[in-house]
Amino acid sequence: MYTERVSRLTGAVVWTKRPTGTAVQPVLPDGCMDLLWSEGRLLVAGPDTRPYAPEGPDRSWAGVRFFPGTAPALLGVPAHELRDLRADLADLWPAARVRRLCGRIAAAPDPARALEDIALERAAEAEAPDPLLRRLVECLGEGRPVSATAAELGVGERRLHRRCLTAFGYGPKTLSRILRLRRALALARAGTPYAETAIRAGYADQPHLAREVRRLAGMPLGELLAGGG
Template sequence: MYEERPARLSGAVVWTRAIGPADPGSRPVLPDGCMDLIWADGRLLVAGPDTRAYVPGSPAARYAGVRFAPGQAPAVLGTDASALRDERVDLAGLWGARTARRLADRISDAADPATALESLVLRRAADAPAPDPLMRTVAARLRAGVSVGRAADEVGLGVRQLHRRSLVAFGYGPKTLARILRLRQALALVAAGVPYAEAAHRAGCADQAHLAREMRSLTGMTLTGYAARAGYRARPH
């Protein structure tokens, strides 16, 4: 069972998941432009920004996580997002084995690991440099459907400058982020019962075929296959 709620850190989400008979744990995690700090059966892990679907090989029984808003995690975690692209790494590799073990034990011993993990993130964020404010604006503008060139102009950056800063903040360039955010918007519409063609149009794709190509490119799945695995009632037309 999966549940989530807004975090006390602005823009972030706290989530939990318990693997059981109704949730075997093999459901793919699709790219979303975000990074996560995850407690999984006593271990602390960092999920980097994905450019393809991720399927856990050996899922844990219990998870708690904080999903950061796009561009928010690098300052808190102390690493460029591009260093973790398409990776799942032990927190020990970033903060040291002793620190990671101590924090993991503290969260494991807590009555509510999700709340304990959220408190850890809040403490780290309070002591960390502020995230790049221009990248937060860029993410918001790309989510709204503006072009990369226009987003760069609006924040006063050249396209190459924007690309370099996007690698640090998001893990990939702004064009990739725009594609991922557009796909997520389309899938949210599909989940709400919107027909594929209409979802494609409303999300900013040229047509349904464009959405289908993006789905295959970024997830390796078809729209119908994804809807079936997620339990949605697909409406192709």
């Protein structure tokens, strides 16, 4: 069973997942990175460009999902180095520090809250999130073109692309596609007909929506929604 709540860290979400005995659903691209805890390990989920299928048996997880573009500054690693990866935090931070954090979470009555506390502490040490990146996410999330958004932000498209690689793991056009998929899924889950969903989410037509869902989610829209994706 999956549950989530708004984090005390601005823009983040704290979530937990318990085994259900059913098939494990793939994790879809969402523009975010996560700090994860499971079975005594601290990991980082890098930015996905394709569906991620967890390996092995279903197990318990706790996580903090950071607002798009904010995790690299907290973790101290460019997002593109973790693209489509799940990495041990000990590969990014000193091993002794990670062992102490693992012991702290393991001893906590609520691992998810302990994980959130660690994220809050790290955020207090790091520089404040770049407001340009937040505005970029807002604009692209509204369906605005990349070129128009770059012009509004006063950033050249090449420079914006470089900043996006560091913050999101990929360029602004890929980020735009992923955020558009999230809009479409929200509409379709709410019962909006697929043809209307396509137009309202910013696709040319329903076949365009179907192709993008297959590319980014790995399955047809109807199958994805039936599985709870």
